[in-house]
Amino acid sequence: MNSITSVYKIGNGPSSSHTVGPYHAARTFGARYPDADAYEVTLFGSLAFTGEGHGTSKAIREGLPGAKVVFDRETKEEDLPHPNTMLFKAFKNGKEIAAVRIFSIGGGSIRIENEASDEDKEVYPQKNFSEIVALCNQENIKIIQLIYILEGYTLREKLRTVWHAMQESIRRGLKTEGVLPGGLGLTRKAKFLYEKRCYNESADVAMNRVIAAYAYAAAEENAAEKVVVTAPTCGSCGVLPSILYYMYKDRGFPEEEILDALAVAGLIGNVIRTNASISGAECGCQAEIGSACSMAAAAVAQLYGLSIDQIEYAAEIAMEHNLGLTCDPVGGLVQIPCIERNAVAAMRALSAVNLSRFLYETRKISFDEVVATMYRT
């Protein structure tokens, strides 16, 4: 498996596959052919059908100014090497000088056809979670220790940057009101949720309301095409940050422990990314919100100091109850049901941790099994 940093990318929403990935692809292609006098980018598959609502052409033009963007809705998905395929062409003096296919493979990552990428660099010799657990048990170390042994301690500063960007997205979202772009007329709700205290509100209701407000805040920033962190995608960018922000701000967990939780969550996202997919276009919302829910559950289990078995069980429960969740955004916009789904998944992650604390010895299904099932589903 590669570095967990590939799971967390900072970029403009609303979609890791449709904006963050295409933006990076455009920048990469432009840097290779800076002398070209014209560029053309053809979008296929999911990018062609939902790219307009997701702002793909805008993201490409930001990465490759002046590029002509064409939507090919004729080519069938089964004839494409990946559901999110882009064909980049560069021209000079009217002649084509390069044509390269680039795939937006989910979570803001790209793959250039027939090329290995830096993100493919193997950091973890282990292929799945079972192998990680086996090594931790053999060496008598915790998951977090294994992560720093293999990634190096420099990982910590990268995670700090990620954590600060996550917090920023929530803070901005909590302050902003108004209607989200795209035409659905959806009003932002994070600020309202955060400030609306019920009379005699119980501690449980307050906790759920505040976590939901944080999740809405990040997800609404994403829908407004502002900077968010993929965790593991833009569409699911509110789940893990909302839980971590709650633990940090409202429960007083120190930043250093939050960074450890972010690392463990990243490893869970990485296992899913390696063995299945985190792309909604490829595997539906179970791959986005389901993965985010698993990551958040593992993060909380890490913060609570639970055992490897409990961390695994929390992540497994969280994914299991998102299986089959489809990607069906209204109008192709990452708003309905996406924003609300972030809040629901954040609360579900906490329930998964609570179950795992008590029932981990009775579990029958491994995390790897549920990841494989998600991919088959």
Ligand code: SF4
């Ligand atoms: S429905 Fe889920 S997978 Fe689809 S765009 Fe929304 S958050 Fe992403």
